[in-house]
Amino acid sequence: MSVSNHENRKSRSSSGSMNIHLFHKTSHADSLLTQLNLLRKRRVFTDVVLRAGHRAFPCHRAVLASCSRYFEAMFSGGLKESQDAEVNFHDSLHPEVLELLLDYAYSARIVINEENAESLLEAGDMLQFHDIRDASAEFLEKNLHPSNCLGMMLLSDAHQCQRLYELSWHMCLANFASLYRTEDFLNLPKDKVQELIFSEDLEAEDESVAYEAVIDWVKADVGRRLGDLPELLRCVRLALLPETYLAPLPVLSGLCLLSCSWGVHTPQ
Missing domain, CATH: 1.25.40.420 (Serine Threonine Protein Phosphatase 5, Tetratricopeptide repeat)
Structure with missing residues (x-):
């Protein structure tokens, strides 16, 4: 479209009124995430590789930085990783847990269960996926029991989950004998x-x-x-x-x- 054609159309349609229409596609965010996830899986436009254990996960820096202050600081600051093509967590992060966090970053969905809740809480706190940390803590609160309250007390204390800590603490005191x-x-x-x-x-x-x-x-x-x-x-x-x-x-x-x-x- 030429500039002159656009200007002519503006003059023909102008009536001096404020007749406007706002188009908002509510599914756009989901569609965008779905497409980004497809690009990730096809390794298209990926610009960083995360490694954990023996597995590698190609990703987009922009997506990671949008979900996590940890990655935002890493990629925007003067850290060595801001220029590196790879970030290697070695054995400090289980690859299955990292995969769950990445799937969440690209889909806004994650399944939390008894087998992964504690690991997700730890990893969510480490990588500053704070919504995952809090969701995992909430899951653990609902599954708190005298058989696990001592462990939950230590876990929540280490990762600043105040409500889980208080519930665990009181359960420990009530069942101390x-x-x-x-x-x-x-x-x-x-x-x-x-x-x-x-x-x-x-x-x-x-x-x-x-x-x-x-x-x-x-x-x-x-x-x-x-x-x-x-x-x-x-x-x-x-x-x-x-x-x-x-x-x-x-x-x-x-x-x-x-x-x-x-x-x-x-x-x-």
Whole structure:
């Protein structure tokens, strides 16, 4: 179309009124994503390759940067990856999980289930697919149970999922009497054991549960944890323990704790 033809048509149709029509194709966004996904699968116009494990995923930088602040910063900043044709995650990201995130980026759809929810939460947080992180956390909230609440507490704490953390935390406290002998509890870091034992909301019949939890946790790796015992026992209300727990105190891995700094001594 020539410029003059367009100008002539404008003058013929001009009536001085504001007679306009807005055309909006509601399916355009979905159609665009579908076409971009087809281009990705055919490796057309792809300008970066993501690698995880032994798999390679050709992608479009613009699509990745639009979905993830992680990729936006990587491709627009002065990082080495902004110029590289490949980004290699090595073994820090499972290829099946990366594939799910990429399918979401190009389709706005993802299936979250019991097998992939935790991995998607971790990867979504790592690559700043925050909507995937939050959707995975919501799925895990609905599937929270005493059998997994200790693990969910650690996972949500590491990835800033506040609601999942609070729900997990309260479930841990409410079910502590049945949890403290489990492998999940014995593998907790010291700071979490300390927080649980010290909490005023800990539900237990008496203080002996907290005391036994500390002793069992130390016994699980006595070589590394014996030095943590005095600090942990300061969180136990020793005055509320039955007398049988204090005289004599239990022997821990053949070592008699004769003079601990927490202020209770075995009889001579």
